[in-house]
Amino acid sequence: MNMIKKLGLPRIIIILFFLSLWVTAGVLKLYLPDYLTDSMIRIGMNLILVLAMVPAIRSGIGLNFALPIGIICGILGGVLAIEFKVVGFEGTALVGLGGFLFALSIAVPLAVVFGWLYGILLNKIKGSEMLVSTYVGFSIVSLFCIAWIILPFTSDEMRWPIGKGLRTVVSLESTFGEFLNKLWAIDLGKVSSSFRGLIIPTALLIFIAFVCLIYLFFSKTRIGIAMKTVGDNPKFATAIGLNVNGYRILGTILSTVLGAVGMVVYAQSFGYLQLYQAPLMMAFPAVAAILIGGATAKKATITHVVIGTILFQGLMTISLPVASTFFLEVAEFDGGNMSEVFRMIVQNGIILYALAQGGGSND
Amino acid sequence: MTNHKLTKKVLRFIIDNSVTLLFAALCIVGIFASQEQPYMLVSLLLERMTRNTFLVLALLIPVVAGMGLNFSITIGAMAAQVAIITVAYLQIHSGVGTIWAFVISTPLALILGKIIGKLLNKTSGQEMIASMITGFFADGIYQLIFLFFAGTIIPMTGDFVLSTGVGLRNTINLMKDDGIGKAIDKAIQVPFFTCLIIFGLFVVFYYLGVMLVRRIKLSAEKEHLMKLLAMIFSAIDVILIVLAVAIVLFKKSIIVKGKFDGMDSILIGIYLFTTLGALLIGYLINKNNKQSPVKNILIIVVGIVLVVYSYQVMYSSNISHDMQMLKTVNLSLLTAIIVVLFAVFNVIILKTKLGQVFKTVGQDKHIAEVSGIKVNKIRELAIMLSTLFAAWGQIIFIQNLGTLNTYGSHKSIALYAVAALLIGGASVSKATIGQAFLGVLLFHTLFIVSPKAGLHLFGDAQIGEFFRQFVSYGVIGVSLGLYAWKTMIIHKKE
Structure with missing residues (x-):
């Protein structure tokens, strides 16, 4: 009972759903290794975007719904990598590394500037x-x-053949698309035929682990601890002489930078950059994931990030094939877009739950 | 008044109304840049004003009750769409169907409103973001119902359902088979500029009357007599309105061609005279709203200009072709009357005891609690009413469009309504009917002209479209930000 109270009903429902969907997938004889591979890629793709919530929550600004600011910086990095045709290490296993690093080197400084400006704004409201x-x-x-x-981009890969502007979806194939996904990937199918199709995206997992470790290290430093103090109790922080507004700005910058890095990783995994309206709602899945992991608007850890991303992305990966196969067998219709509806309900349900739990916590 | 004082006053006015003034300027630039035909501009704007204002007005009560801008009016819109789908599916036609849509949506919206209200009470202090997320969440449920339950759990067949037999189609045509499309709009169509002439005359006479009677002092005996007279006038008004409604119901639709025959003009004349009389007597007896004579004269001048201009459009043959086109602009009178009556209703309800309770809760929850008001219940009621009005507003909106976009018509309702209200000069804690009307006018002017303005200024209509989207989001962000900033400063001072 205590456990239920601690986790909260929505989280229990989501965990049960997660388990039952994977079991159902097994029962329906879906080929699980494929979906495990998919899950791993999706977890790697989204984890840093979820991680971006942590500094925001820790420094006391709460769930960062303005993640699109960081995301836009990441997209700019990607777009410029295509524009200048930065690929790097062609012909080697590291092909694409140059483009990836170039995109990051554009995205991160931009995110620092935008995050700083945005942090100043947040201190006023x-x-x-x-x-x-x-x-x-x-x-x-x-x-x-x-x-x-x-914007005066010239690359034919990105521009519409006729008319003005960039395409809505731009392929990263020629630069750093799927660079981390494929690098050092281990195909377990070669080990045993029963694992056929199960590929571990080693470099992707290493990269996200690396980013998480850096953040973990940062949070143990003096600055990291001070930032957490500011978030936990601003009045106390002021009393002991910490610059509350400064640390809030730092938290915002970190969150925005992680958003930018997260977007570059997301884009390389996806293989495409989605422009225009695509980033509009991208903050919400990230917010939902960390909340599913057990975070609140005031408390978040890397464990929350990892658990949340695994649960949410694992759920999303498996819900599509299960829904479409299940409904095809039972009701003879394609339930494919059921998973999208399902995502909306889970995602917004958990955010709503978190807001209702925080009841009146505006002081 | 010294020059210095006047400058200060003007500056104050500009600062207080900076958002509205900025948008007024943008609209003017947009109108010129778009080179839009006056006919198109006026008729599109008129259509948008009649169909959108109701939804914006639905936002007012929660603002007064201190719950901020209610983004969950989307859910009211969903309730309306459930009703519209039901009516269309059961093939209940035009007028009757519309009335049924109102009837069906009412309990649904009230129940949903109650649930939202309870939920928002739990998120006290974060109502606005919670109401937005509630809207998204409900959208998921709504899609679940109409994409997967319709045809499986809910027995639906026929045209509406996708070829697989499960889920509703993306669009439902409400104009076909005498559906509810344009049922309210088509009821009475009147040349807009004729209406403007009448409206302008009414305004001019009212303010002239005010200037005349403002010095009169009444004895108790005479006041009694005046009250009686006012009641007689009001009674005549009511009879005339009932008569008009009866005519509409029997004739099914009236399209007035801009020329009234004898009987019509006499009836309208009597109506205007009695209404004017009743209003002026009301002013005379209450006399609490003392307006400055300068303001009165200004309004009279504007009224005269309006009348003269409208008269030129309607009856002068010596004008350019563009202006001649304006003659054919029609106003959907019944829709307009519904909107105006609803606005008046909002004014009245805020003056009643209930309205006072809303205001008290909005100003200070603790004081309200101490003085014996059940704060949570009142807040729930505010959201219930708002959801209900949003549902009605959505019916008006959809019948005007004539097609229901099953999964999309409700999506941007809250965004556009909130943006319009804020552009009109409202804030999180204060919004008036005037701001709602002005906001809709400015926001939709910008909406109409921005694609063409984008085309002429930048060579791409898409830029204009994205620009108006940016404006909608931006104005909400800026207004909410400014409000939060002000509250923080006040908080600090305490």
């Missing part, structure tokens, strides 16, 4: 961060919709 940040995120995305049309 204490108490309404979540709502305002949602609309700041939306505004930035729609502002960049205009930018994608008028």
Whole structure:
């Protein structure tokens, strides 16, 4: 009973759902290794975006719904890598590394600047961060919709053949698409035929583990501890002489930078950059994932990030094939887009639950 | 008044209304840049004003009750769409179908509103973001119902259902087979500029009357007589309105061609005269709203200009072709009347005891609690009413469009309504009917002209479309940000 109270009903439902879907997948004789591979890639693809929530929550600004700011920086990095045709290490196993690093080297400084500006804004609106940040995120995305049309990019890979502006979806195939997915990937099918199709994206997992470790290390440093103090108890922090606003800005910058890095990783896994409206709602799955992992608007750890991403992305990967196969057998219709509806309900349900739990915590 | 004082006053006005003024300027630039035909501009704007204002007005009560901007009006819209789908599926036609849509949506919206209200009470302090997420969550449930339950759990067959037999189609045509499409709009169509002439005359006479009677002092005896007269006038008004409704119901639809025959003009004349009389007597007896004579004269001048201009459009043959086109702009009078009546209803309800309770809760929850108000119940009621009005507003909106986009028509309702209200100069804690109307006018002007303005200024209509999206999000972000900033400063000072 205590356990139920601690986890909260929605999380228990989600965990049960997660387990039952994977079991159902087994019962329906779906080929699980394929979906395990898919899950691993999706977890790797999304984890850093989820991690971006941690510094925001820790420094006291709450769930960062303005993640699209970081995401836009990441996209800019990717777009510029294509524009300047940065690939690097062609002909070696590391092909794409150059493009990947180039994208990061553009995205991170941009994210620092945007995050800093945005942090200053957040210090002026204490108490309404979540709502305002949602609309700041939306505004930035729609502002960049205009930018994608008028910015003077020349690469034929990105421009519409006729008309103005960039395409809605740009392939990263020629630069760093699936670079981390494929690097040092271990095909377990070669070990035993019963694992056929199970591929471990080693480099991707190493990279996200690396980023998580850096963050873990940072949180143990003096600055990291001070930032957490500011988030936990701003009044106490002021009393012991910490610069509350400064640390909040630092948290915002870190969150935005992680958002940018997360986007570059996301794009390379996906193999495409999605421009225009695509980033509009991207903060919500990340917010939902960390909440599913057990975080609240005031408390978040890397464990929450890892558990949450595994649960949420694992759930999303398996719900599509299970729904479509199940409904095809039972009701003879394709339940494929059921998983999208299902995602909406899970994602927004958990956010709503977290908000209701925080009841009146605006002081 | 010294020059210095006046400058200060003007500056104050500009600062207080910066958002609205900025948008007014943007609209003017947009209108010129788009080179839109006056006919298109006026008729599109008129259509958008009649169909969107109701939804914006649905936001007012939660603002007064201190719950901020209710983004969950989307859920009211969903309730309306459930009702519309039901009516269309059962093939209940035009007027009757519309009335049924209102009837069906009402309990549904009230129940949903109650649930949302309870939920928002739990997230006290974060109502707005919670109401937005509630909208997204409900959208998931809504899609679940109509994509997967319809045809399986809910027995539905025929045209509406996808070829697989499960889930509803993306669009439902409400114009076909005498559906509810444009049922309210088509009921009475009147040339817009004729309406403007009448409206302008009404305004001019009212304010002239006000200027005349503002000095009159009444004895108790005479006041009694005046009250009686006002009641007689009001009674005549009511009879005329009932008569008009009866005519509409029997004739099914009236399209007035801009020329009234004798009987019509006499009836309208009587109606205007009695309404004016009743209003002026009301002013005379209450006399609490003392307006400055300068303001009155200004309004009269505007009214005269309106009348003269409208008269030119309607009856002068010596005008350009573009202006001549304006003659054919039609106003959906019944829809307009519903919207105006609803606005008046909002004013009245805020003046009643219930309205006072809303205001008290909105100003300070603790004081309200101490003075014996059940704060949570009142907040729930505010959301219930808002959801209900949103549902009705959505019916008006959809019948005007004539097609229901099953999975999309409700999606941007909250965004556009909130943006419009904020552009009108409202804030999280204060919103008036005037701001709602002004906001809708400015927001939708911008909406109409921005694609063409984008085309002429940048050579791409898409830029204009993205620009108006940016504006919607941006104005909400900026307004909410400014509000949060102000509250923080006030908080600090305490």
